Amino acid sequence: MAQVLEFKLPDLGEGLTEAEIVRWLVDVGEPVAVDQPVVEVETAKAMVEVPCPYAGVVTARFGEEGTELPVGAPLITVAVGEPAPDGTPATGPETGADHARPAPDGERAPGTDTERGQAAPAEGSGNVLVGYGTSEAPARRRRVRPERTGPTARPPVRADGRPVPAEQPDGPVPVISPLVRRLARQNDLDLREMTGSGPDGLILRADVEYALRAAAAQGVRTPAAETGPRPAVPVAAAPPAEGTRTPLKGVRGAVADKLSRSRREIPDATCWVDADATELMRARTAMNAAGGPKISLVALLARICTAALARFPELNSTVDTQAREVVRLDRVHVGFAAQTDRGLVVPVVRDAHTRDAEGLTAEFARLTEAARAGRLTPGELTGGTFTLNNYGVFGVDGSTPIINHPEAAMLGVGRIVPKPWVHEGELAVRQVVQLSLTFDHRVCDGGTAGGFLRYVADCVEQPAVLLRTL
Known part of the structure; x- marks a missing residue:
């Protein structure tokens, strides 16, 4: 049978x-x-x-x-x-x-x-x-198991x-x-x-x-x-590492988990460009000389980003992995990296696309103070759709940051420093900044990401470009 x-x-x-x-x-x-x-x-x-x-x-x-x-x-x-x-x-x-x-x-x-x-x-x-x-x-x-022979x-x-x-x-x-x-x-x-x-x-x-x-x-x-490497597991236990051990818990642990998840799930890519920020710095100086609240540089950059996202909305998206769908978001909530004594946090400016440079400046200042005092609420640390990372404050020119999961893109801004630059056909000393965009390659291709970054650079070089969207 x-x-x-x-x-x-x-x-x-x-x-x-x-x-x-x-x-x-x-x-x-x-x-x-x-x-x-x-x-x-x-x-x-x-x-x-x-x-x-x-x-x-x-x-x-x-x-x-x-x-x-x-x-x-x-x-x-x-x-x-x-x-x-x-x-x-x-x-x-x-x-x-x-x-x-x-x-x-x-x-x-x-x-x-x-x-x-x-x-x-x-x-x-x-x-x-x-x-x-x-x-x-x-x-x-x-x-009967076949016998192995030989010196090994x-x-x-x-x-x-x-x-x-x-x-x-x-x-x-x-x-x-x-x-x-x-x-x-x-x-x-x-x-x-x-x-x-x-x-x-x-x-x-x-x-x-x-x-x-x-x-x-x-x-x-x-x-x-x-006999060397094979697709097997290690057979020797590594000795415990010596030194000071710091538990990954609290804010540091949450950041570590989020960054690890981003690296596992998001196929990211980075493109970058050098831009002449001389005119942007002059425009900011003129704004602040006119009286009223001072306008911060990060607020101007955030305003440029919201204008760029209106032109390239693919980057204001998230990926629903279970449904295998790209979800394009209607509202822009801009997160920004803030270094505190407790570690790196990313407060979120909600509805950034509805705020002008003055309103963005005030909200950035409020959230930065709350972050340093440890008073940020969970709602102020979640829900971002796009992140602005000004790592130039640390004295570095460029970076390839990890995307803030589950967002689709992050703009990095390096330090603004005097450099030789060809301006109007002549060599001159200009205020130059490196801009980098790290994006989720699932939501768009390089053409869209490059178009976004080029528009941001154009606005940095010629702030008058923003007048079209005001």
């Missing part, structure tokens, strides 16, 4: 959760062998042939070519022990023909890594059968670091993916000695990595540690 086993799409590693069926490599009614590739799938990173852990006859396929399946969804069902079309009995996972015989010294058994590329054999490369999440284990049998030969190790005997009874081991099996094989780790933390004892990658760390802690070196 044939036993029908279900083979599910395994975890393909690196956090991938789904794959698209590109091409089926077997048909319903066709016999398959252990580790024979049955389907070609495309993930977000590569094209992969997925090997089947069972030998038998394919009884069903799930999903047409072009269908996207999540990890864990059924791929095929296999009747183990079903006679093949030519009348010969099909081999099941416990009777795998060529896989049941160790290869003679110096030779590879049929179906080894060299012949199958990424697919790994059940016997010749680790003596493990893979059960991709099935809890139904066929009858156990006895095999070392016995395989258990999860606790003890050597594994040369001959042991074994059977199908439920492993979540071929990558996990390969990781164990490269480090001569016997999966039969492990207890998986997944459903029904399924061995996950984390289980293998933990076993390798345990072996390293007991001084057992694996081949991966001796």
